[in-house]
Amino acid sequence: MAGMFNLRNILKGVLPLLLVALFLVFSAGCTGSAESDQNIAGSQAAVEEPSGEITLVYNNGTERTLNYEDLSRLPQKTGWGYAVSTVGIKYGPYKCTGPLLSDIAGIAGGMEDGDMMWVSADDGYMWVFDYEQVNGGGYITLDENLQETKSPELEVILMHTIDGHPLEYNDGAPYRVAIISDRKDIITEGSCWVKWTSKIEIRGEADEKGR
Amino acid sequence: MKRADNLNLLIFALFFTGILIFSSGCTSDSDTPEEKTVLKILPAGSLMLPFEYLEEDYESKNPGIDVQYEGHGSIQCIRQVTDLNRNFDLVVVADSSLIPDMMMRNNPETGENYSDDYTEFATNEIVIAYTDESLYSDEINQENWYEILKRPDVTVGFSNPMLDAAGYRTFMLFQLSGQYYGDDNLIYEIAGDHMKGGITIEKTGKTERIMLPELVQPSDEKLKIRDGSIFLLYLLEGGGVDYAIEYKSVAEGHDLNYIRLPEEINLGNSSMNSIYDNVSVNLGFERFSSIGSERIGRSTIYGWTVPNNADNPDEAEKFAEYMETEFRENRYGWPPAL
Numbered sequence: 414m415a416g417m418f419n420l421r422n423i424l425k426g427v428l429p430l431l432l433v434a435l436f437l438v439f440s441a442g443c444t445g446s447a448e449s450d451q452n453i454a455g456s457q458a459a460v461e462e463p464s465g466e467i468t469l470v471y472n473n474g475t476e477r478t479l480n481y482e483d484l485s486r487l488p489q490k491t492g493w494g495y496a497v498s499t500v501g502i503k504y505g506p507y508k509c510t511g512p513l514l515s516d517i518a519g520i521a522g523g524m525e526d527g528d529m530m531w532v533s534a535d536d537g538y539m540w541v542f543d544y545e546q547v548n549g550g551g552y553i554t555l556d557e558n559l560q561e562t563k564s565p566e567l568e569v570i571l572m573h574t575i576d577g578h579p580l581e582y583n584d585g586a587p588y589r590v591a592i593i594s595d596r597k598d599i600i601t602e603g604s605c606w607v608k609w610t611s612k613i614e615i616r617g618e619a620d621e622k623g624r
Numbered sequence: 625m626k627r628a629d630n631l632n633l634l635i636f637a638l639f640f641t642g643i644l645i646f647s648s649g650c651t652s653d654s655d656t657p658e659e660k661t662v663l664k665i666l667p668a669g670s671l672m673l674p675f676e677y678l679e680e681d682y683e684s685k686n687p688g689i690d691v692q693y694e695g696h697g698s699i700q701c702i703r704q705v706t707d708l709n710r711n712f713d714l715v716v717v718a719d720s721s722l723i724p725d726m727m728m729r730n731n732p733e734t735g736e737n738y739s740d741d742y743t744e745f746a747t748n749e750i751v752i753a754y755t756d757e758s759l760y761s762d763e764i765n766q767e768n769w770y771e772i773l774k775r776p777d778v779t780v781g782f783s784n785p786m787l788d789a790a791g792y793r794t795f796m797l798f799q800l801s802g803q804y805y806g807d808d809n810l811i812y813e814i815a816g817d818h819m820k821g822g823i824t825i826e827k828t829g830k831t832e833r834i835m836l837p838e839l840v841q842p843s844d845e846k847l848k849i850r851d852g853s854i855f856l857l858y859l860l861e862g863g864g865v866d867y868a869i870e871y872k873s874v875a876e877g878h879d880l881n882y883i884r885l886p887e888e889i890n891l892g893n894s895s896m897n898s899i900y901d902n903v904s905v906n907l908g909f910e911r912f913s914s915i916g917s918e919r920i921g922r923s924t925i926y927g928w929t930v931p932n933n934a935d936n937p938d939e940a941e942k943f944a945e946y947m948e949t950e951f952r953e954n955r956y957g958w959p960p961a962l
Contacts (some may be wrong), residue, residue, distance in 0.1 A: 452816030500669040500695035
């Protein structure tokens with residue numbers, strides 16, 4: 414007991430100081446993850462505007478390079494996009510923004526029934542859309558249990574903004590095809606969500622047969 | 625005095641509590657449980673069911689390993705390593721020939737091949753899957769299956785050949801069946817005549833080349849073409865399609881009825897490769913620049929490889945040995961071991 418009393422007396426003098434020091438260390442050093450998160454958020458906030466170019470190839474073979482400024486002059490659409498991989502992994506839902514593929518085709522003179530849009534990416538991936546698909550038709554839509562469900566009105570965009578910020582590399586930056594609707598729970602097959610889109614080519618029916 | 629003692633005791637307790645909190649809660653980076661080795665694996669979509677088991681079982685036997693797998697179609701699995709430059713420890717595909725075609729080539733970043741060897745370990749075969757609710761389910765058998773599938777009121781599902789090996793193997797199956805049963809129109813009546821753009825067959829010597837359009841889409845209600853076989857399974861279970869072309873292991877894994885087909889056409893017996901390679905499929909476009917658009921008929925063989933840029937090659941080899949051992953158990957719903 415006597416030892417305890419001695420300890421009490423020693424502690425009585427220095428404890429307030431120790432506690433203050435402990436509090437300061439604790440509050441300063443214990444926020445590692447939150448600080449990192451803030452840094453990440455800060456770096457996202459620093460990137461304010463999408464950037465990047467795509468090549469648009471007209472039906473007659475003429476090529477034009479489009480940058481973000483060109484794309485942003487087109488009417489911008491925002492809606493919910495939600496994709497599923499071939500093995501059933503769901504990605505989303507995301508709030509997606511970008512111009513319609515049909516409006517981009519419009520720069521190249523537009524598409525007609527029978528025309529195809531070949532969309533290719535920097536990583537060597539390619540997907541082909543027909544006229545109906547470019548205009549939002551002909552897609553399988555699924556609910557969150559991956560059961561097929563009646564399709565609402567769909568729009569197909571070249572997404573540059575996802576959940577309010579420019580696409581990052583893993584999202585498919587700078588541009589990715591997205592199928593959107595006004596419903597958060599509508600899922601579409603992911604094969605046509607072309608990431609890292611770098612080229613859009615309009616090919617006519619007659620042209621196709623000639624190739 | 626007693627009050628002062630109590631106060632000192634309280635301060636003492638607070639001090640030690642603070643020390644404990646500091647030492648336990650303030651060092652999240654250094655004081656987490658022992659870090660596990662993460663084994664990153666890319667299995668083909670038809671292996672998802674076995675991998676659910678393999679992940680759990682292997683982790684329970686190897687507490688220091690965290691198995692993380694990411695399923696894709698076989699070509700897409702390989703592309704994660706070759707085209708997307710992602711580091712994985714093990715790639716397991718449903719068409720072993722893709723590994724020499726796509727990975728035994730130079731990786732410009734490292735100066736060495738993406739992979740230098742691979743191991744074949746399992747096989748599979750194509751079957752006609754259905755449920756008790758499918759039209760004519762009480763009538764279909766190994767002899768008349770193609771006549772049933774041709775009927776106008778019967779719906780048929782398969783996966784997109786642009787996306788899934790089971791999809792282009794479906795067209796090989798139909799054309800091999802036409803040869804086997806002496807019915808040149810079989811592939812058209814079941815599939816080609818119900819597709820936008822149709823199909824054409826080019827004959828060169830004994831080889832018949834099936835030319836697919838750019839866009840593989842049905843033109844009427846007979847065909848249901850989906851991105852992956854999982855969506856066909858949902859359709860079958862919900863009555864949205866009568867018959868689906870699937871791997872045998874997938875049909876078993878989902879407790880579906882199925883018709884086994886003759887070895888000459890089911891793409892499941894490597895001794896029949898000289899028959900299978902009588903047919904090939906030409907895809908409407910090169911979905912990936914890293915692999916051509918021609919697929920030649922051959923038996924379904926699964927293969928694995930450890931990419932040369934794997935972070936944990938030794939652990940990957942150990943897992944692959946374990947995986948092979950488990951496949952040799954020949955469980956229902958798993959592709960059988962070679």
